[in-house]
Amino acid sequence: MSTIYGESIKEVEAETKSRMHKAIDDLHREMATIRTGRASPTILEGIRVNYYGTPTPLNQVANLSVPEPALIMIQPWDVSQIGAIEKAILGSDLGLNPTNDGKVIRLAIPALTEDRRRELVKHLHHMVEQHRVAVRNVRREANEQLKHLEKDKKISEDDHHRSHDSVQKLTDGMIAQLDEAGKGKEAEILEIG
Helix, strand or coil: CCCCCCCCCHHHHHHHCCCCCHHHHHHHHHHHCCCCCCCCCCHHCCCCCEEEEEEHHHHHCEEEEECCCCCCEEECHHHHHHHHHHHHHHHHCCCCEEEECCCCCCEECCCCCHHHHHCCCCHHHHHHHHHHHHHHHHHHHHHHHHHHHHCCCCHHHHHHHHHHHHHHHHHHHHHHHHHHHHHHHHHHHHHCC
């Protein structure tokens, strides 16, 4: 059974468009966490710190800043949490080594090796493909709902075919946007210096 609801073609297409845009937004969020060669606090977004027994996002227990192009500074609001923050960073798959002076943690962002760049590009391709599948699943659900509306005689066969084509055009456009975003991030990862 479809999870896209609507009693008219307009409602089905609106929900389809909304859900496909969410997939694109999600891809952009996920791509922001992929490390390139530049320092950016967004690469730390997925890190959770064990803050008094509660997994808490890093940006909620510390101030993150980028004083230099290859350095991220993490200033915990509670200095006693420096060890927990370092442990969370070391436990992530970022491959970064934190250093601290007792008050501030510094994360030097080393230049990426050629092998690491290839690994990141492979991970990026997998990420983009997952979002393509998500968009295709939304298309399938929309088409099921349109078929259901036709079966219930709420829309004509011609309307069904027109709306089916419309959903396909929307899907093609969204997949093109996903591919474009992926190519842009790939160029950023492969860029040296």
